[in-house]
Amino acid sequence: MKILFFGAKSYDIKSFDAYLDKEEYKDLDVVYIEPNLTPQTAMLAAGYEAVCAFVNMDLSAETIDILNTCKVKLILMRCAGFNNVDLERAKGYGMTVTRVPSYSPEAVAEHAMALALTANRHTHKAYIKVRENNYSLNGLMGVNFYKKTAGIVGTGKIGAAMARICHGFGMKVLGYDMYPNKDLDFVEYVDLDTLLSQSDLISLHCPLMEETHHMINIDTIQKMKDGVILVNTSRGGLIKTDDLIQGIRENKFFAVGLDVYEEENGSVYEDMSETILEHSTVARLLSFPNVMVTSHQAFFTEEALAAISEVTLDNAMSYLKGTPNGNEL
CATH class of the missing domain: 3.40.50.720 (NAD(P)-binding Rossmann-like Domain)
Known part of the structure; x- marks a missing residue:
């Protein structure tokens, strides 16, 4: 063949x-x-x-x-x-x-936690600062994950791997899934509104379907804790990007880590460094100091x-x- x-x-x-x-x-x-x-x-x-x-x-x-x-x-x-x-x-x-x-569910889950940690502790910014002999700690303040609450939206193989990582960090783990994973005896399954309102870290691990499209929007964002950390390594369409940007502008998020985003198909896996992006939502996201973006590499x-x-x-x-x-x- x-x-x-x-x-x-x-x-x-x-x-x-x-x-x-x-x-x-x-x-x-x-x-x-x-x-x-x-x-x-x-x-x-x-x-x-x-x-x-x-x-x-x-x-x-x-x-x-x-x-x-x-x-x-x-x-x-x-x-x-x-x-x-x-x-x-x-x-x-x-x-x-x-x-x-x-x-490799672990590959994606490990990248999700890497995004959360990097966005939280501003590791990417610290790397650049030190390379320029700037050892100031200004702008690098993070928060502990230990004893905080992680909300895992979707607890299939990847979500389960992320849940185990969060549990290993000493976090309380909440889960939301139509089909709870019986192997995750440390996860407390709750409805989505409860997860959004109680979680300090929210990580998305569900497929993009009609019912999950734009599940993170201005209404669900308003239900989240102030200072929440949001991570998406699943599909860009789970998040309504304009609403996310509004939430960032309103200081709802402590940090955001994205490996996927709605307009990625035209540029993902391509070198666009010489290209002027006239109407790029990604460029708007990158303008925020508390947003970490990677190029759909969680599987890599x-x-x-x-x-x-x-x-x-x-x-x-x-x-x-x-x-x-x-x-x-």
Whole structure:
């Protein structure tokens, strides 16, 4: 089976090639290209049975239509999220869409805590100051996490890993989830309003769906404690950005750590350092001294990339053999 791999970075190629050398994947022929999958690039898939795409790509109905014209039958998402895929259109053409439901929950959770700690203790600012021989502590005041309350919104595998980290910090842990995790016996499950009003640190770990879109908005922000720390490593659409900015301006937040944001698809994983962003919400967020932003990198560890590569290729082999493995959408 010929697979066209869109948006290939050097680390993707290295990670996938390490598995493609194995005997069990000898029937897979992967071709890497640099462009992302969009309606403008989808025609490149002509002659391929499958495409491999990532969370930052455009798999709208328009793209799916073109892939169908190219006779593509399999879409391999090398990520957990699939809100960027028009599943109904793909199913209508008889296409199979697979994903990697879990690769390294700890990688994302550890980055979430790194964001919380960095934003809280202003480590990024301290690093720059000391490099300029400025050893003043002005602007670097933080707060203890010990004996504070952490609110985990979504306690699946990633949220559970974050909950364990917070518990290890000596924090009281509140959880909000439609399906409580019975393995987290130290977590007190509460309704969302209670979590928002009682938590000193709120970390989002839930999928982006119709009911979770903009779940953090001006109304829910007003229910939070003054001086709360908010972290999002899930999906940018969970937060209504304009409302978040209003809350920051009103000094509601002690700190905010974001690995995802609503307008990221056009710039994430790309070097935009020479580009003038005319209407950038991210630029507005970066103007605040208590906001820490990273580039959707929470997953980015050696272990996570290895798991993504192996599961994605296993998904391709399962399709090729006609034996579904449960990763189909």
